[in-house]
């Protein structure tokens with residue numbers, strides 16, 4: 014019989030129990046993967062919970078055994094991963110029923126609460142008890158329905174892309190936007206077709222690394238996962254002239270990989286002409302964003318760069334680090350907070366940039 018795989022993970026408070034259970038499982042012939050932590054140094058339980066639970070949800074491991082101090086935080090975090098049914102068990106009775114009735118795919122143990130032979134017996138019971146199905150399967154279908162319907166519930170959608178239209182404001186050295194009829198029903202043709210003349214940096218758009226780095230990757234090389242997912246919107250003080258290192262330090266970017274800056278730039282779009290003194294991101298802040306592991310940075314005017322910075326250092330810093338830059342956003346009506354971002358650029362082959370249609374959805 015092929016050996017069953019089990020994935021383990023813990024925080025510092027569950028570390029010792031994890032090590033003990035790991036030896037036990039290896040002795041019992043299980044194939045064990047351990048995502049950490051690997052010491053008693055303080056860590057955050059959601060990090061390890063997520064690593065292991067996502068592998069179970071993806072079908073890479075049938076089951077996980079996770080550990081923290083009480084088991085509670087880890088259980089809460091694991092159950093946030095769609096497809097996970099995690100239970101904390103303090104005895105063999107609940108361990109057995111969590112399998113037989115709840116088909117739990119994650120067992121959580123509290124290192125403050127169980128140890129030694131009891132902990133081993135809980136794990137053994139949990140791993141060897143099978144799901145009874147029948148009326149329990151029907152109940153679990155209802156649990157899954159709560160999860161699925163919850164995910165499909167749609168929050169308010171914000172269109173954060175600027176309309177593309179003839180004569181709109183563009184970067185001073187970019188070609189103007191013109192959209193004019195190439196065929197018109199009014200002129201006796203069978204359909205309306207327009208001819209559009211725009212640059213790849215028109216309105217709301219993405220800058221690809223190739224924009225400033227010759228031969229670097231184009232807009233069609235950007236992995237879609239970066240363009241979709243959780244983003245944090247900051248509505249910054251309208252008096253602010255520059256997003257510099259000090260401003261950045263005052264922002265909570267914990268756990269964030271996409272950030273959109275709403276500034277007084279929003280009011281500039283009402284003008285007919287390009288404005289040079291828009292709010293920009295300083296090079297120092299760009300370095301800070303890279304250091305924090307940001308994947309995508311957006312702002313609400315035509316450039317993140319200070320107008321007079323001919324070295325384009327903020328662009329270089331971000332693009333060299335592979336950070337996607339989104340410019341020209343319309344964040345005027347979006348309250349500060351976390352959203353799901355959908356930011357879809359035209360698939361311009363090898364493009365140095367491309368206009369995007371971008372949305373934020375309330376979470």
Ligand code: RB5
Nearest residue numbers: 026081082083084085086
């Ligand atoms: C860490 O002290 C502790 O809070 C954690 O291990 C866990 O018990 C959380 O629920």
